[in-house]
Amino acid sequence: MANSMETHLNALDTSKSAITVGLVGGGIGGVVTAIALGRIGYTVHLFEQAAKFSEIGAGVALGPNSVEALHLLSNALDTPILGNYERVATMEEKNGLWFHFTKWDTQETIAEVTGKGRQSTVHRARLLESLLPLLPKTVTTHFASRITKVENLPSNKVLIHTSPPHQPHPDYPTGTTLEVDVCIGCDGVKSAVRGSMGLGGVVRYTGTYAYRGLLPMDKAVQRTGETARVSRMWLGPHKHVLTFPIEQGNILNLVAFVSDHSKPADERTWEGQWVVPVGKDEMKKDFQGWDKDVLEYLDLVEKPERWALHELVPLETWTKGRVTLLGDSAHASLPHNGAGAGQATEDAYILASLLRLPECTNETIEKFLQAYERVRLPRAAKQQVWALRSGEVYDLESPMGDDWKKVGENLNERYRWIWEHDLEKDLQEAMEWLKTEGVLH
Numbered sequence: 065m066a067n068s069m070e071t072h073l074n075a076l077d078t079s080k081s082a083i084t085v086g087l088v089g090g091g092i093g094g095v096v097t098a099i100a101l102g103r104i105g106y107t108v109h110l111f112e113q114a115a116k117f118s119e120i121g122a123g124v125a126l127g128p129n130s131v132e133a134l135h136l137l138s139n140a141l142d143t144p145i146l147g148n149y150e151r152v153a154t155m156e157e158k159n160g161l162w163f164h165f166t167k168w169d170t171q172e173t174i175a176e177v178t179g180k181g182r183q184s185t186v187h188r189a190r191l192l193e194s195l196l197p198l199l200p201k202t203v204t205t206h207f208a209s210r211i212t213k214v215e216n217l218p219s220n221k222v223l224i225h226t227s228p229p230h231q232p233h234p235d236y237p238t239g240t241t242l243e244v245d246v247c248i249g250c251d252g253v254k255s256a257v258r259g260s261m262g263l264g265g266v267v268r269y270t271g272t273y274a275y276r277g278l279l280p281m282d283k284a285v286q287r288t289g290e291t292a293r294v295s296r297m298w299l300g301p302h303k304h305v306l307t308f309p310i311e312q313g314n315i316l317n318l319v320a321f322v323s324d325h326s327k328p329a330d331e332r333t334w335e336g337q338w339v340v341p342v343g344k345d346e347m348k349k350d351f352q353g354w355d356k357d358v359l360e361y362l363d364l365v366e367k368p369e370r371w372a373l374h375e376l377v378p379l380e381t382w383t384k385g386r387v388t389l390l391g392d393s394a395h396a397s398l399p400h401n402g403a404g405a406g407q408a409t410e411d412a413y414i415l416a417s418l419l420r421l422p423e424c425t426n427e428t429i430e431k432f433l434q435a436y437e438r439v440r441l442p443r444a445a446k447q448q449v450w451a452l453r454s455g456e457v458y459d460l461e462s463p464m465g466d467d468w469k470k471v472g473e474n475l476n477e478r479y480r481w482i483w484e485h486d487l488e489k490d491l492q493e494a495m496e497w498l499k500t501e502g503v504l505h
């Protein structure tokens with residue numbers, strides 16, 4: 065796969081350095097994209113509203129498609145993104161087990177879902193730490209810089225407004241605005257880039273909240289036995305719980321979901337903060353009567369939080385002029401396919417591969433942003449809707465209800481289209497379109 069990629073893409077291209085890219089948001093999507101575009105040779109300004117790069121203390125699963133995107137990026141850019149990831153991740157090498165699914169109260173097996181390719185899980189902070197050393201010198205980071213607005217200017221520039229002022233830079237001494245050639249909003253579900261560009265975007269409460277937390281694996285094993293080391297998901301009425309190991313198997317990551325879908329999707333509202341610390345009793349009350357292992361884990365969780373889960377209704381377009389979106393700002397979804405961060409890595413791969421082509425110049429770059437959107441938007445939007453449906457299957461709210469045989473069969477096939485996707489084919493498709501537009505020959 066990597067070879068065909070390399071035939072399309074030249075070695076590092078220094079002619080790109082005259083093009084400045086403003087990247088808004090230093091989460092997983094923004095950092096991977098900054099590494100990629102910086103390695104290609106673009107002059108990148110990365111704005112992050114926080115005082116430093118940081119990720120929450122929780123785990124994240126990266127499926128085979130996400131690992132493949134990291135692999136392709138590593139090969140194309142000759143930088144060890146995948147190698148660094150593998151050093152901090154817990155990789156399921158043998159049978160690629162994703163989850164062992166059981167009934168909520170009996171531990172009776174419903175399905176053991178395995179995927180062709182490599183399932184993997186990681187502590188979010190470790191993932192970010194593994195990436196940061198790969199940021200090249202072409203990337204200037206501006207911390208404590210919250211972007212309030214971006215505008216396409218008639219001069220073919222994009223004006224980025226920050227508040228408070230970004231760190232003064234020799235080329236941009238005013239410290240409140242920065243003119244760039246292209247802007248990519250990687251600023252998450254509440255994206256200011258998306259908002260100020262008028263790209264639409266209804267962000268709504270999904271009717272689901274989730275308790276999240278970490279617990280020490282040795283204590284989990286003491287209480288429930290070696291089975292704690294397996295990635296597991298319990299499915300029950302309007303609720304489901306998942307656990308998977310991170311930190312080389314030393315920590316267990318837990319997420320316990322509770323849904324109320326009694327109101328139609330557009331009438332569900334959440335009052336107050338999206339993320340709050342929560343007591344163990346509250347969690348246990350929600351899961352009264354559930355399998356004893358679930359209750360043991362809830363008892364062991366350290367510093368649990370409750371997250372009100374919001375989603376972005378699929379957008380019709382991500383791109384306006386010289387501004388586009390990437391990651392959650394473009395396609396935030398419920399986490400039920402374990403695929404949001406993975407979609408961001410796929411975005412980064414396709415965008416970087418297109419922007420790396422020699423034909424991508426300051427004059428043609430808008431077409432390349434459109435080509436990126438053309439292949440990425442339909443897949444990401446499908447994932448957004450699919451995540452909702454996956455939640456219904458887990459919570460026994462789908463038309464299959466608690467027909468466990470059907471649910472098991474469904475789970476066995478549910479994720480194949482996400483995991484076994486051919487990103488190289490998407491890239492080819494985008495390039496074919498660029499040919500029809502007369503930009504590639």
Ligand SMILES: Cc1cc2nc3c(=O)[nH]c(=O)nc-3n(C[C@H](O)[C@H](O)[C@H](O)COP(=O)(O)OP(=O)(O)OC[C@H]3O[C@@H](n4cnc5c(N)ncnc54)[C@H](O)[C@@H]3O)c2cc1C
Nearest residue numbers: 089091092093113125211252391392399402403404405406
């Ligand atoms: C409970 C839960 C479980 C999940 N599990 C998984 C999983 O197992 N696998 C998976 O692939 N995905 C999972 N996801 C989804 C995944 O977390 C997200 O898709 C992913 O983190 C999105 O990354 P991002 O970089 O696009 O956005 P974010 O992580 O939201 O990063 C956005 C960054 O932009 C910064 N920012 C925001 N606004 C501004 C501004 N105006 N100016 C400057 N900076 C700004 C923020 O500070 C932040 O650093 C889960 C999500 C949840 C809620």
